[in-house]
Amino acid sequence: MHPGQPPVSAPEHPFASDETDLHRNAPVPDPACLYGLVGEVARAGSKGNESNPYAIATNFLAYLSCAIGRGTFLQIGNTEHHPRIFSLHVGRSGRGRKGDSLALVMKLDEFIRAQSPVLCPQIHRGGLSSREGLAALIHDGFQQGSQEVPAIEDKRLWVVESEFANVLQQSRRKGNTLSTALRDCWDGVCIKPTTKNNRVFASNPHVCLSGAITPNELTALMSSKDLSNGFANRFLIIWAERTKITAFPQPTPPKEIEYLATRTQEVLNFAKADSYLENNWLQMELSPPGKWHYGQMYRNILAQDLGNERVSAILERRAPMLLRLAIVFALCDLSTKIEIAHLDAALAWINFCSDSVQYVFSTAKESALTERVSRNSHLLLQYLTDRGQSSRSDILRECFKGHLSKLEIDACLDHLLNTSPPQIQIRQVPRVEGKPGPAALMYSLV
Known part of the structure; x- marks a missing residue:
């Protein structure tokens, strides 16, 4: 089943229109994603072949964030954000060109490793099966006999x-705690053993991940537990398939590989990636314009509730993910100051991820309904801003001119009551003395 089409057995929404258009475009990323060195690598890797440049870029971002290490950090409140990125490339089998999107990144690593191996991270090419197996790759030492x-x-x-x-x-699998260990790695928390018999610890992990999967596998295997425990929302999920068909793909010229590898090596030297034994010694900062710009993003775009509960759960960590991406973009400019341009590039990735998640996890009909609820909610907020407070019947009559059904009004009110924090509130207003009936419910802005 194509992710853009609804399943045959999908239940009809109570106020869905039979005229809902079930066709939609695949997500189209903003070219702003390809900022600076990340964009140069992406364009070079996709030139003359079928590789998707945005898939190459996500793999390069994950690799670079790993190589930089946890010596670099950004302090926000009491949280220290290190540039750890988990990326997940979603595309249909044979069309995602998932293997091709890794090829250039591996060549860059090979070149840098030959020049200065201490700058490069350990690479584990798949096969994770357990918490213990993951910890063993970066363990603190243990006794074996x-x-x-x-x-x-x-x-x-x-x-x-x-x-x-x-x-x-x-x-x-019952008793398997691999997803918990990966959550701890994204957070930078020590991996501790789950049993008394296993004594393999891994302190201060700096693990980054590049994954690839088909949409059918993702929707079938991503459990409600993965959504509720925060495993899914630690991934930068993007939809990427080939953008052209090329029977005879061309390799990236060696001179271009050398140039890009040298540029990458400059970034790693600037971040002192070889000082991997030290934590939190290079502090990043938001410039004054960057701080103001991030504040606007945080209160507006990053605070938007997308309506669909499953989609919202997967996109819950957009803000820290944006900061991690911005750190990498700033370092690629050999700067410890995060500027507006770095935040905008990071936001372009967050928006691409949001579009991809909605495309994979929502049917076209669900997306249309979510958009309609969002549009109606915006109209209601404007109405309550002017009116102050209003009853449900007045909202139907005056705000929506009687054009919305009861279920649509309820969906709109539920959406605004359940955002975090809530945007509207309910108050009970006593009836005029002498008039029968219960107290009236009035809706107003928080």
């Missing part, structure tokens, strides 16, 4: 899961 196994000092680990369905399947 009479032998002392020394600790792995470099905690930078880039996991490449070309078959991300494997991770989701392993996580569904």
Whole structure:
């Protein structure tokens, strides 16, 4: 089933129109995603072949964020944000060109590793199966019989899961805590053993992940538990398939690989990626214009409730994800100041992720209904701003001129009452003395 079409067995929405258009375009990313060095790598890797430049860019972002390490950080409140990125490339089998989107990034790593291996992270190409197996890749040392196994000092680990369905399947097994361990890694929390017999610890992990999966596998294997426990919303999920058909793809010229690898090496040297034993020594800052710009984003775009509960759960961590991306974009400009341009590039990725998640996890009909609820909610907010407060019947009669059904009004009110924080509130107003009936419910802005 194509993700843009609704399943045959999908229940009819109570106020869905039979005329709802069930066709829609695949997500189209903003070219602003391809900012700076990230864009140069993406364009070079897709030139003359079928690779999607945005898929290449997500893999490069994940690789670069891993190589930079946790010495670089941005302080927001009491939280220290390190540039750890989990990306998930979604595309249909044979059309996503998932393997091709990794090829250039691997060549860049190979070139840098030959020049200065200490700048490069450990790479694990798939096959994660358990919390213990993940911890063993960056362990703190352990006793094996009479032998002392020394600790792995470099905690930078880039996991490449070309078959991300494997991770989701392993996580569904009873007693398996792989998804919990990956959540801890995204947060930068130490991986501790789950049993007394296992003594493999991994402190201060800096794990980044590049995954690839088909839409059918993702929707079938992503459980409600993955949504509720925050596993899904730690991923930058993008829809990317080939943009052209080329029978004879051209390789990236060696001179271009050398140039891009040298540029990448400059970024890693600037971030002192070889100082991986130290944590939180290079502090990033939002410039004054950047701070103002992020404040506007946070209160508006990043605070939007997208209506669909499942989609909203997957996009819950847009704000910290945006900051992590902005850190990488700033470092690519050899700067510790995060400027408006870096935030805009990061926001373009967040918007692309939002569009991709809605495309994969919502049918065309559900997306149309969500958009309609959002549009009606905006009209109601404007009405209550002018009116102050209003009853439900007045909202129907005066705000929507009687054109909305009871169910549509309820969907609109529920949406505004359940945003975080709520945008409207309900008050009971006593009836005029002498008039029968219960107290009236009045709706007003919070």
